[in-house]
Amino acid sequence: MTRTAIITQLQSEVLDVLVIGGGIVGSSVARDAAMRGLKVGLIEQHDFAFGTSSRSSRLLHGGIRYLAQGRVGLVHEASVEKTVLHRIAPHLAGPLPFVFPTYRQNPKWKLWQLMIGVKIYDLLCGGRNLGHSSWLDVAETLRSVPGLNPDGLKGAVRYFDGFTNDARLVIDTLRSAARHGALVLNRARFANAHRAEIWECQVEADTPVLIRTRTVVNATGPWAHGLPHSAVKLRLTKGIHLVVDHSRLPVTDTVVMTEGARILFAIPWGERTIVGTTDTDFNGSLDKVCADDTDVQYVLGITNAHFPQAQLQASDVISTWAGLRPLIADPKGRPSDISRSHEIKSPEPNWWDVAGGKLTTCRLMAEQTVDQLVRGAELRASPCETAEQRIVDDPQYSSLIPPTFCEDAVRHFCQNEWAQHLEDVMIRRSSWHYYHRNAVTLAEQASHWMASALGWTEQQRESELHRYVASS
Ligand SMILES: Cc1cc2nc3c(=O)[nH]c(=O)nc-3n(C[C@H](O)[C@H](O)[C@H](O)COP(=O)(O)OP(=O)(O)OC[C@H]3O[C@@H](n4cnc5c(N)ncnc54)[C@H](O)[C@@H]3O)c2cc1C
Numbered sequence: 001m002t003r004t005a006i007i008t009q010l011q012s013e014v015l016d017v018l019v020i021g022g023g024i025v026g027s028s029v030a031r032d033a034a035m036r037g038l039k040v041g042l043i044e045q046h047d048f049a050f051g052t053s054s055r056s057s058r059l060l061h062g063g064i065r066y067l068a069q070g071r072v073g074l075v076h077e078a079s080v081e082k083t084v085l086h087r088i089a090p091h092l093a094g095p096l097p098f099v100f101p102t103y104r105q106n107p108k109w110k111l112w113q114l115m116i117g118v119k120i121y122d123l124l125c126g127g128r129n130l131g132h133s134s135w136l137d138v139a140e141t142l143r144s145v146p147g148l149n150p151d152g153l154k155g156a157v158r159y160f161d162g163f164t165n166d167a168r169l170v171i172d173t174l175r176s177a178a179r180h181g182a183l184v185l186n187r188a189r190f191a192n193a194h195r196a197e198i199w200e201c202q203v204e205a206d207t208p209v210l211i212r213t214r215t216v217v218n219a220t221g222p223w224a225h226g227l228p229h230s231a232v233k234l235r236l237t238k239g240i241h242l243v244v245d246h247s248r249l250p251v252t253d254t255v256v257m258t259e260g261a262r263i264l265f266a267i268p269w270g271e272r273t274i275v276g277t278t279d280t281d282f283n284g285s286l287d288k289v290c291a292d293d294t295d296v297q298y299v300l301g302i303t304n305a306h307f308p309q310a311q312l313q314a315s316d317v318i319s320t321w322a323g324l325r326p327l328i329a330d331p332k333g334r335p336s337d338i339s340r341s342h343e344i345k346s347p348e349p350n351w352w353d354v355a356g357g358k359l360t361t362c363r364l365m366a367e368q369t370v371d372q373l374v375r376g377a378e379l380r381a382s383p384c385e386t387a388e389q390r391i392v393d394d395p396q397y398s399s400l401i402p403p404t405f406c407e408d409a410v411r412h413f414c415q416n417e418w419a420q421h422l423e424d425v426m427i428r429r430s431s432w433h434y435y436h437r438n439a440v441t442l443a444e445q446a447s448h449w450m451a452s453a454l455g456w457t458e459q460q461r462e463s464e465l466h467r468y469v470a471s472s
Pocket residue numbers: 020021022023024025026043044045046047048049050051052053054055056057058059060061188189190191219220221222223227237238239240277322323324325326356357358359360361
């Protein structure tokens with residue numbers, strides 16, 4: 001369906017559900033509600049997955065570190081969901097072994113506690129984790145992680161979580177929602193709403209659009225507390241990642257690196273390694289979140305402490321990304337200690353705020369939200385089937401590793417996946433921007449292919465390229 005046709009339909013019908021926010025939470029709510037037979041619309045102010053959902057660590061995880069905080073319920077919930085995502089999106093979920101070394105110098109992480117922890121962790125997936133955990137002595141640890149600092153090393157545990165592609169998960173979830181009739185529109189900003197018998201929402205898209213709907217779901221992640229009618233209270237923390245060539249940090253398993261109670265990861269990603277993350281309070285502009293020198297030096301410092309021979313420098317960094325965790329507010333305590341659980345609340349009739357949580361639990365958050373809004377508004381809907389039905393897959397263009405750089409892929413993103421700008425293709429549809437050191441050269445070629453797919457003039461193509469380079 002064309003963009004104009006979607007806008008016309010959004011204006012002419014009364015929706016059952018309008019979802020605000022095209023991140024992983026909003027797209028999961030749209031998929032769930034559409035699969036239950038509800039009339040659904042979804043609006044996103046920028047591109048789909050523009051927010052935190054394209055800036056995560058890309059892990060599907062129960063959260064082993066929350067076990068140390070005694071949050072067994074939270075870990076169980078996420079552990080089950082990580083296996084569900086492997087079932088419904090196998091092209092975007094792969095088992096990922098983790099090696100967690102412990103050191104005499106860091107008493108926060110004790111080997112014997114981790115040994116018990118990983119066994120509990122296996123059981124919390126219903127005994128069906130993605131692989132069996134094990135223990136490694138010093139020699140085995142050094143064999144499985146070449147280059148790891150041996151000073152004070154006590155041994156390690158090895159356990160399994162999953163690896164995903166966050167932005168692709170959003171796009172494929174939205175494609176699934178659209179196949180079930182959801183009307184999804186990017187570059188459409190919710191401005192305000194008025195409640196009479198139903199909600200009337202003012203939306204700024206190509207032109208002002210009025211959308212009428214029985215229920216509204218505010219799934220705007222870090223933006224959630226600024227939205228009119230929202231009752232969400234958030235504490236935002238920033239996390240950055242950097243990408244280096246795999247040859248500079250040749251890990252085959254993900255390596256857990258510690259700094260006191262904090263943990264960072266070195267994650268193998270095809271010909272690259274992803275390293276991150278940080279966790280610092282954030283008060284800047286939500287539309288411009290980036291890694292600064294201090295962030296990069298912090299991550300490089302901890303990585304070099306664990307891999308002293310690597311001697312990683314800023315010049316090794318191919319790309320970086322930075323995202324904001326939409327954590328439920330707790331002004332007290334350190335950012336790393338704040339709960340990653342989610343909250344679903346209805347501050348006004350048929351308005352639902354859904355906030356917090358993580359990528360791994362998005363399907364469950366959506367199921368619980370739709371259950372509640374269906375009950376609240378007395379809508380007729382079939383039972384939730386999102387844990388059984390596979391999401392749309394196109395493994396050629398949607399996988400854990402970026403697709404081959406080619407015109408067919410670019411055309412596919414423009415024609416089937418709502419890509420409108422060069423950055424949509426380079427960053428969120430393909431991850432080429434993060435994966436390739438010569439991303440700007442590739443972007444120039446991609447701009448010609450997009451011009452042909454979308455009918456851009458030469459002036460439009462040049463301005464797209466300038467915009468991309470300026471934001472890189
Ligand atoms: C550094 C970092 C690492 C992480 N790693 C992991 C991990 O490995 N595994 C995991 O499970 N979780 C992880 N998370 C958490 C996870 O990424 C987030 O919880 C999740 O992506 C949040 O999704 P969301 O849909 O709520 O928010 P977002 O993805 O931010 O989506 C909200 C969307 O709403 C849109 N929006 C805002 N205002 C409006 C408006 N007025 N009108 C229309 N649209 C609007 C925004 O543009 C945005 O696209 C990580 C988070 C961070 C920051």
